[in-house]
Amino acid sequence: MSDTTGEPTLTHDGSTPYEDYVRAEVLTHLQRPLSEDPGEMAFLVTTQVMELWFTVIVHEWRTAADALREDDLPRALAALRRSGYQLTALNASWEPLAHLTPGEFNAYRAALGEGSGFQSAMYRRLEFLLGEKSAAMLVPHRGTPKVHDELSKALHEPSLYDEALGYLSRHGEAPLPAEVLARDFQARYEPHPAVEAAWQRVYAAGEGPLLTLGEALTEVAELVWRWRNDHLVATRRAMGGKTGTAGSAGVAWLEKRAAKHVFPELWTARSHV
Ligand code: HEM
Numbered sequence: 001m002s003d004t005t006g007e008p009t010l011t012h013d014g015s016t017p018y019e020d021y022v023r024a025e026v027l028t029h030l031q032r033p034l035s036e037d038p039g040e041m042a043f044l045v046t047t048q049v050m051e052l053w054f055t056v057i058v059h060e061w062r063t064a065a066d067a068l069r070e071d072d073l074p075r076a077l078a079a080l081r082r083s084g085y086q087l088t089a090l091n092a093s094w095e096p097l098a099h100l101t102p103g104e105f106n107a108y109r110a111a112l113g114e115g116s117g118f119q120s121a122m123y124r125r126l127e128f129l130l131g132e133k134s135a136a137m138l139v140p141h142r143g144t145p146k147v148h149d150e151l152s153k154a155l156h157e158p159s160l161y162d163e164a165l166g167y168l169s170r171h172g173e174a175p176l177p178a179e180v181l182a183r184d185f186q187a188r189y190e191p192h193p194a195v196e197a198a199w200q201r202v203y204a205a206g207e208g209p210l211l212t213l214g215e216a217l218t219e220v221a222e223l224v225w226r227w228r229n230d231h232l233v234a235t236r237r238a239m240g241g242k243t244g245t246a247g248s249a250g251v252a253w254l255e256k257r258a259a260k261h262v263f264p265e266l267w268t269a270r271s272h273v
Contacts, residue, residue, distance in 0.1 A: 034111035039104055042096045047117065053090035054122040057083050061129040061160045061220075068163040071170065073209055080216040087223035094230040098237070105238040109245070116246035117231075121147045124154075130224065130262050131159040131189030155186045161263055164217060165195060172198050172210060191264040199269035214266055221262035228258035 033040040060083035067076035119140050141148040169176040180192050202210040232254045244250040261267050
């Protein structure tokens with residue numbers, strides 16, 4: 001209870017209300033470095049921080065997807081705007097890892113064994129919401145049924161982009177073809193000329209709610225691309241052209257992944273406006 005001195009309350013029954021809400025005691029005891037190297041703590045915590053941001057962003061995109069399905073554009077735009085700020089914070093958290101020398105990274109790299117961000121289930125959720133579906137990405141999670149089930153459910157659900165295209169079809173000048181709207185949701189989204197033409201019309205109009213939606217999605221797409229590129233450059237600085245801990249070709253493999261456009265027609269339509 002507050003008193004009249006203007007000082008914060010010091011006594012609580014049991015744990016503090018802050019602890020009850022934030023669970024800081026749990027959160028700050030989840031760090032188990034695998035080496036003796038003092039630099040590993042920053043690597044581990046940065047990775048955990050990014051996992052937390054992935055979790056929030058997945059939450060926002062699911063909110064946005066649900067809202068679009070229900071034709072509630074303001075709710076969708078609010079969630080997308082929040083996710084843009086969160087993506088900016090996520091990208092800023094590269095800083096502690098962006099300047100590693102190969103020697104610094106080598107000091108704990110061997111301790112990571114085959115562990116790699118490639119095995120991040122929350123990052124896959126994020127990619128699935130972008131429409132970048134892949135059943136193969138479930139395979140590493142076979143040993144953890146709960147994670148596997150969640151990912152499998154996300155694989156079969158329409159993505160954020162699928163829901164955006166549904167909204168575009170219902171509110172644009174012309175409906176989109178059934179092969180777009182009723183596509184096989186577990187397959188990777190492939191660009192379609194009718195979608196490019198629809199976004200082209202939206203952008204040619206120069207204003208309106210669909211343009212606002214297009215720009216909110218473009219912002220998301222650009223910030224995801226920035227995360228991928230920052231990851232790529234940090235990796236190139238830390239380990240050059242070596243093979244990745246998950247066994248990939250490393251930088252060469254990441255370059256191919258980062259080259260793909262998120263929400264492809266939002267980029268290609270611009271050439272025709
Ligand atoms: C300097 C530090 C880092 C290096 C050198 C690095 C290196 C790599 C490499 C080489 C890959 C390719 C897969 C493999 O063979 O391992 C990869 C994938 C990945 N890493 Fe990192 N990584 C770093 C930091 C991080 C951090 C902090 C995260 C945050 C969670 C992260 C998340 C990912 C994800 C999600 C993938 C999969 C990308 C995809 O599927 O396209 N990485 N990383």
